[in-house]
Amino acid sequence: MRHTVRVELGRRSYDVTIGAGVQSEVVSLLGQPGSVLVVSDANVAPLYAEQLMERFASAGWNARLAIQPAGEVAKSLREIEKLYDALIDMKADRQTIVVAVGGGVVGDAAGFAAASYARGLPFVQVPTTLLAAVDSSVGGKVGVNHPAAKNIIGAFHQPRAVFIDTDTLATLPSREFSAGMAEVVKYGMILDAEFFDWMERSIAGVMERIPDQVAHIIERSCQLKAHVVERDEYETTGLRAVLNFGHTFGHAYEALSNYGTLLHGEAVSIGMVDAALLARELGRIPEEVVSRLEALLKACHLPTKLPAEMSLDAKQVIETMRLDKKSVAGKLRFILPTKIGHVESVRDVPEELVKKILARHG
Numbered sequence: 262m263r264h265t266v267r268v269e270l271g272r273r274s275y276d277v278t279i280g281a282g283v284q285s286e287v288v289s290l291l292g293q294p295g296s297v298l299v300v301s302d303a304n305v306a307p308l309y310a311e312q313l314m315e316r317f318a319s320a321g322w323n324a325r326l327a328i329q330p331a332g333e334v335a336k337s338l339r340e341i342e343k344l345y346d347a348l349i350d351m352k353a354d355r356q357t358i359v360v361a362v363g364g365g366v367v368g369d370a371a372g373f374a375a376a377s378y379a380r381g382l383p384f385v386q387v388p389t390t391l392l393a394a395v396d397s398s399v400g401g402k403v404g405v406n407h408p409a410a411k412n413i414i415g416a417f418h419q420p421r422a423v424f425i426d427t428d429t430l431a432t433l434p435s436r437e438f439s440a441g442m443a444e445v446v447k448y449g450m451i452l453d454a455e456f457f458d459w460m461e462r463s464i465a466g467v468m469e470r471i472p473d474q475v476a477h478i479i480e481r482s483c484q485l486k487a488h489v490v491e492r493d494e495y496e497t498t499g500l501r502a503v504l505n506f507g508h509t510f511g512h513a514y515e516a517l518s519n520y521g522t523l524l525h526g527e528a529v530s531i532g533m534v535d536a537a538l539l540a541r542e543l544g545r546i547p548e549e550v551v552s553r554l555e556a557l558l559k560a561c562h563l564p565t566k567l568p569a570e571m572s573l574d575a576k577q578v579i580e581t582m583r584l585d586k587k588s589v590a591g592k593l594r595f596i597l598p599t600k601i602g603h604v605e606s607v608r609d610v611p612e613e614l615v616k617k618i619l620a621r622h623g
């Protein structure tokens with residue numbers, strides 16, 4: 262079974278192809294042989310990228326494999342420079358395709374190298390984590406970190422194509438799978454009540470990674486993300502901001518844990534519950550919305566509260582929130598639900614109320 266999601270962005274439009282075994286078709290779907298730099302990380306390369314590289318080579322491509330260290334360290338200018346070295350070495354020209362095979366880290370880093378080398382090389386995403394499949398591989402945001410700020414050096418560079426091979430998720434550690442589910446639950450909460458209902462009914466099968474069910478959540482998530490990106494490609498109209506539901510709290514927790522204790526999706530899971538509690542405090546939603554969200558996140562084996570070992574300083578969290586690039590002129594702004602399937606941007610949330618919510622983390 263193949264599912265295709267079209268991302269309509271005029272000349273930058275592309276297809277997201279989802280299905281079991283899609284990876285084996287990447288080479289033929291990219292057309293006439295040329296040159297290609299396959300970028301992966303130390304975990305994913307032996308599982309999938311080496312194989313893909315060999316497929317390119319045997320189809321007559323001038324193919325190279327660059328293996329980055331696994332983890333966030335790969336999103337640094339130092340590691341990007343190594344990708345530039347590889348491109349120079351293989352005498353890359355503007356037709357050379359950069360193919361990212363891995364999670365969001367590899368996609369962001371390889372995409373940034375593709376965006377900047379020779380003012381832009383064609384870029385293809387082959388995401389192998391659930392988070393990358395449902396979020397980072399679609400939408401064109403690429404970039405690396407500065408030691409002082411995450412994702413601050415980057416570009417908008419849409420891929421030419423995205424290939425999501427659901428078979429590759431079989432090797433993904435459970436904790437990473439759950440972290441990806443946080444973004445999936447987010448799409449239901451912000452845009453699609455029916456999808457949320459479906460997940461409530463089908464979550465057991467999804468967590469068992471039943472292929473059809475996993476393909477369904479990926480397809481629906483990609484459709485919803487594509488829809489948002491189509492209407493606000495460069496994050497200028499404010500529409501794309503709905504994707505930040507749970508992220509204002511979440512980013513602050515990630516920063517607080519020095520990007521160590523919590524995975525991004527875990528921080529977002531806790532942050533979505535905080536945002537829902539804040540919305541309830543403001544009288545925007547009934548308790549039932551909070552409890553349904555919490556129950557679904559728990560069924561995804563996600564945390565809904567900060568771990569006890571993470572001590573929280575409310576003042577520090579609020580300061581971090583003010584620095585968040587999504588806050589405008591230091592005011593506290595949150596994406597808050599009005600019901601399941603809909604959110605709004607709410608400005609000027611009283612600091613006292615935010616403190617009250619943070620107090621639940623003890």
Ligand SMILES: NC(=O)c1ccc[n+]([C@@H]2O[C@H](COP(=O)([O-])OP(=O)(O)OC[C@H]3O[C@@H](n4cnc5c(N)ncnc54)[C@H](O)[C@@H]3O)[C@@H](O)[C@H]2O)c1
Nearest residue numbers: 304331332364365366367389390392393397402429432433
């Ligand atoms: N560009 C965007 O729009 C966007 C959106 C969300 C997140 N991000 C970025 O994505 C990054 C996080 O991505 P991630 O959660 O995919 O993390 P990741 O890329 O670090 O992957 C998580 C871990 O799983 C391993 N792995 C990947 N695929 C595997 C597989 N199939 N089998 C076994 N192991 C596998 C990786 O080696 C890594 O150790 C962050 O840097 C974040 O900033 C970007």
Ligand SMILES: [Zn+2]
Nearest residue numbers: 444508525529
């Ligand atoms: Zn996120």
